[in-house]
Amino acid sequence: MKMRYRYLILAISLLLFMTNAAIAAVNVQCPGVPDRKCVHLSSGDGFVQMADGTVLFIFGFSDVTNVINPQAVLSVGELAATFSAPTIEVSEGDQFYLTLTNVGMKMRPDLFDPHTVHFHGFPNASTIFDGEPMASIAINQGASLTYYYNIVEPGTYLYHCHVEATEHMQMGMLGNLYVHPSQNGKSINGFTKFVYNDGDGSTGYDVEFPLQVGSFDPRFHIANLEIEPLPFAGMKDTYPMFNGRGYPDTVNPGVLPSPLIAENNFKPSQPISSLITATKGQRILLRISSVSTVDFHTVTVLGIPMKVVGKDARMLRGPAPDYRDLSYYTNSLQLGGGETADVILDTTGISPGTYFVYTTNLEHLSNNEEDFGGMMTEIIIN
Amino acid sequence: MKNKNLFLKTRLLLMILSLMVLGVSFSAEGAIDGVISSSNHFTLTAKSGYIDTPEGGHLFTWGYALNNANMQYPGPTLLLKQNDVVTVTLKNELTVPVSIVFPGQPDVAATGGVPGLLTMEAPPGGTVDYMFTASQPGTYTYYSGTMPELQVEMGLVGAIIVRPSTNPSTQAYNHASSAYDREFLYLLTEMDPEIHRKVSEGRMNEVDTTTFFPVNWFINGRSLPDTLLEAPSLLLPSQPYNIVPRMRVGERVLVRMIGGGRDFHPLHLHGNHHKVIARDARLLESTPGTSGADLAEMLFSTTVASGQTTDAIFTWTGENLGWDLYGHSFADPLVSNETFAETTLLSSLSSNAFSTSLTVADASGFPATSSFRAIVWSGTFPGTTREIVRLKRSFGNTFTITGRGLEMIPLTQGNVEASNWPSGSRIAYTDHGRPVPVKLPDQLDLTNGMFWSGSPFLGTAGPLPPGEGGFNPNSGFFFMWHSHSEKELTNNNVFPGGLASMMIVEHPDPLIAPFADNPNITVVP
Numbered sequence: 033m034k035m036r037y038r039y040l041i042l043a044i045s046l047l048l049f050m051t052n053a054a055i056a057a058v059n060v061q062c063p064g065v066p067d068r069k070c071v072h073l074s075s076g077d078g079f080v081q082m083a084d085g086t087v088l089f090i091f092g093f094s095d096v097t098n099v100i101n102p103q104a105v106l107s108v109g110e111l112a113a114t115f116s117a118p119t120i121e122v123s124e125g126d127q128f129y130l131t132l133t134n135v136g137m138k139m140r141p142d143l144f145d146p147h148t149v150h151f152h153g154f155p156n157a158s159t160i161f162d163g164e165p166m167a168s169i170a171i172n173q174g175a176s177l178t179y180y181y182n183i184v185e186p187g188t189y190l191y192h193c194h195v196e197a198t199e200h201m202q203m204g205m206l207g208n209l210y211v212h213p214s215q216n217g218k219s220i221n222g223f224t225k226f227v228y229n230d231g232d233g234s235t236g237y238d239v240e241f242p243l244q245v246g247s248f249d250p251r252f253h254i255a256n257l258e259i260e261p262l263p264f265a266g267m268k269d270t271y272p273m274f275n276g277r278g279y280p281d282t283v284n285p286g287v288l289p290s291p292l293i294a295e296n297n298f299k300p301s302q303p304i305s306s307l308i309t310a311t312k313g314q315r316i317l318l319r320i321s322s323v324s325t326v327d328f329h330t331v332t333v334l335g336i337p338m339k340v341v342g343k344d345a346r347m348l349r350g351p352a353p354d355y356r357d358l359s360y361y362t363n364s365l366q367l368g369g370g371e372t373a374d375v376i377l378d379t380t381g382i383s384p385g386t387y388f389v390y391t392t393n394l395e396h397l398s399n400n401e402e403d404f405g406g407m408m409t410e411i412i413i414n
Numbered sequence: 415m416k417n418k419n420l421f422l423k424t425r426l427l428l429m430i431l432s433l434m435v436l437g438v439s440f441s442a443e444g445a446i447d448g449v450i451s452s453s454n455h456f457t458l459t460a461k462s463g464y465i466d467t468p469e470g471g472h473l474f475t476w477g478y479a480l481n482n483a484n485m486q487y488p489g490p491t492l493l494l495k496q497n498d499v500v501t502v503t504l505k506n507e508l509t510v511p512v513s514i515v516f517p518g519q520p521d522v523a524a525t526g527g528v529p530g531l532l533t534m535e536a537p538p539g540g541t542v543d544y545m546f547t548a549s550q551p552g553t554y555t556y557y558s559g560t561m562p563e564l565q566v567e568m569g570l571v572g573a574i575i576v577r578p579s580t581n582p583s584t585q586a587y588n589h590a591s592s593a594y595d596r597e598f599l600y601l602l603t604e605m606d607p608e609i610h611r612k613v614s615e616g617r618m619n620e621v622d623t624t625t626f627f628p629v630n631w632f633i634n635g636r637s638l639p640d641t642l643l644e645a646p647s648l649l650l651p652s653q654p655y656n657i658v659p660r661m662r663v664g665e666r667v668l669v670r671m672i673g674g675g676r677d678f679h680p681l682h683l684h685g686n687h688h689k690v691i692a693r694d695a696r697l698l699e700s701t702p703g704t705s706g707a708d709l710a711e712m713l714f715s716t717t718v719a720s721g722q723t724t725d726a727i728f729t730w731t732g733e734n735l736g737w738d739l740y741g742h743s744f745a746d747p748l749v750s751n752e753t754f755a756e757t758t759l760l761s762s763l764s765s766n767a768f769s770t771s772l773t774v775a776d777a778s779g780f781p782a783t784s785s786f787r788a789i790v791w792s793g794t795f796p797g798t799t800r801e802i803v804r805l806k807r808s809f810g811n812t813f814t815i816t817g818r819g820l821e822m823i824p825l826t827q828g829n830v831e832a833s834n835w836p837s838g839s840r841i842a843y844t845d846h847g848r849p850v851p852v853k854l855p856d857q858l859d860l861t862n863g864m865f866w867s868g869s870p871f872l873g874t875a876g877p878l879p880p881g882e883g884g885f886n887p888n889s890g891f892f893f894m895w896h897s898h899s900e901k902e903l904t905n906n907n908v909f910p911g912g913l914a915s916m917m918i919v920e921h922p923d924p925l926i927a928p929f930a931d932n933p934n935i936t937v938v939p
Contacts, residue, residue: 056859061852066804125786127736129852146861153714156686156732158739159891160850160870164684166863167892167916175859178852182736184781198900198909265629265907325900328678328717346687346712351591354708356700368680370715370898 056174058102060131069126069183072097073118074109075147075193075205076135080301081291082271083278083406084399088250089139089257090204090301091193093117096133106174109135114301115276116244117207120191124214124229128181136173139257139295146170148177150194151209152370153345155185163194170195186213186228187345188319188372190244198264198325202252204276206323208242208304211345227317227374228347234359235341237317237376241308243389245322245329245367245407247272250400269326272396272407274389275304279397279408282306306409312384316377316411322367329407330366330392333375336382336411337361342374364392379413387411445933446575446599446670447645447655448491449480453939454498458514460536460558460570461485461507463652467630468640469905473607474614476508476568477652480936484652487635488601488674489556489572491655493935494548496579496588502544502556506536512570514544515559517721518695522546532559551578551587552695553670553723555601563623563676567609571674573601576695586668586725587697591706594668594727596931598659602718602897602913603635603675604628607906628677631902631913633657638896638903638914645934659895659917660929663872667728667917673720679902679913682715685730685893690716692725715898730891730919732872734781737848740921741871744802744847748795749922755779755843759790772841780805780843787848792839805843865892865916873921888927891919 062070092113148163193205223236247269350356390408463485478489524534527542558565645656791800867889868876896914905911920927
């Protein structure tokens, strides 16, 4: 009896302590240090519309960097998830402060999921900022965690939430992330923008476009919204996409209109166009990353040779001392989930017109049961 | 560190807890388990048995056993030396014919048995001998050449490692570019339980391997979390190999990857890039035999294709984190990998100067980032005055120091402010003594992983709520090495699991992080 009383007191004081201490709040850290770069993401849920009109429930990130009152992020970020997640661009030498605020899941109030950011491919990562939840920390709902990255290696990376990885990634917590080299701004062979610090302009380009290879299994998203058991084993993606859209939505140059459902507060959620435009003679950089949770994909560009100059955020050169040129021309680029490549399209000698970028996994040229669409977009050379 | 005793006690407690709760024993991880034959004669017996999967599955399996031991999945890893003349005797205790093919081994001679499509086969109850010379070092696989679309799925697959004649215990090939400190095997496979169920029930004519739909994925025959269980384990009598790679800071880890099934897997290594030095047991070299791996690629994910082997070197130093991963204070001595960019300032830098120049030769090793942190000091470190500066590397042949005192005020020894830095002072690019640049959230706002030490610093444990963390006895850095086809992080519809392992970077000091590589090597006559 005495013991039980003691436990009761302990339990009550613990509860009191927790209610007092858990003053979870939005906390953005962006100190005034040299070469600082700050981004604030919220994580939560939302909706997107597939190219055949189907609306799917997603988990995702939203860019709330410009929300002036940090506390407002908890409401601004509500049902604001976008797919693909906001593209993050930083530069070599940046001290990158990335704040993640977990706003919770409006449509799934039964879920207490924490979230993380995994900066996929970050060299010499530490565990605290790696976002892999078994080996690290994850942020609970209503609170913020600021990640710090000393940016030293240019290239094309990606980021995603690593919590319950299969579910959160299938649900859409996947974004483009790339690092510009310090060589940018220098003029080499007529270029001022480069993929890497190549020293010779071989990775120079005029215009760049991210191309995120991804896909959804609608049954998984429906089961999630309806609080049904999730079909992990049966996962089979039937909405293949570039940057979160299937063709022909990929070539819509603007932000896609919001899915027309009231729950979403009519927030647009698919901001990233995959329409690629250039002037004849320009070099186009495609920053291609695959975030597919199921399939390998092969991507081809019809009519313009693809020069692969980088893979997994490293210039395609061999090790010291020879630094042999490993770049190559191809018309088929195969990527598994978690792989990236830098592809340069030189439009010198290419006639003005429309060219197609698509997956040669031909069954993925579809939007679920709609036979024409899927993982395809257009390049317009003027 | 005044709390060292407490810290050691805590660590011991954690280690005991780990042993009790998970059954994780760190005594048998490391290096590559397998079998060595002093006469280069191995006897493998094809037999049936069961393997266990973490979600409770119990799959009827065919496997290669060593002599008359248990059926095992995968088959024994054969550890050979270059130019060994090897005989593998296959005995068949299955009810179907079976065989072995040795991809990448030239001139395999098969004697006995009965002719099959790809090679000589052992009929039920029969035997067959295969002989070959392991002429080239590298990573290989072996598997059944009889109905391989079914028999490999059923478990008849294994690995072969051929060690080079030059430095066989420290190099993967006969060239220094393949040198390593530790090595680990990643034999990746998958299974469709439906096929195993039908075979176990004898419904052979209902088995359709073209509708193959795997839902279990394996590294070295186990799925997460069994991948982390001790090897061998009484709990998994037919799955003797685990995968718990560990390394110390700065070591080179050779990762031997094999696509043992029929699917491709994008193997993503957290922590750092890895250098792919060889495929299918040949160095990626421009001039075979002489140039070394000069065509090596740096990747963060490797496509492990079916039937293909890939060798990569992984290393991790923690450099360029922008904060001190050991949690040093500024007065602590520099450790070796913090001085890697150390050079000598030939000109003097007065306290009022905001720039100076280094020659290219002096500055080599400094990062090409636009801005980074360095320490300037004279005499012996740390017994003299020193200052933290930020450097900016500019284009051209000189490198400029800017931003004196920008980040921190000039630091001093004995209350004397550094007035100038005489000729011959030294400068090191370093994060030594720099704190984590952000404030971590309140503990109640965090979910802590089971392998999280509670501290951002390597080799240091931090406070954790009861029941969280606790599986990281040395406070190492755990990095997940896993398939990035995230669907494969499940065990037959149960998340988490599947094709995943945890790699551990341990503190350089063996007193803080004691561990040794103790591979389980079976030696047969």
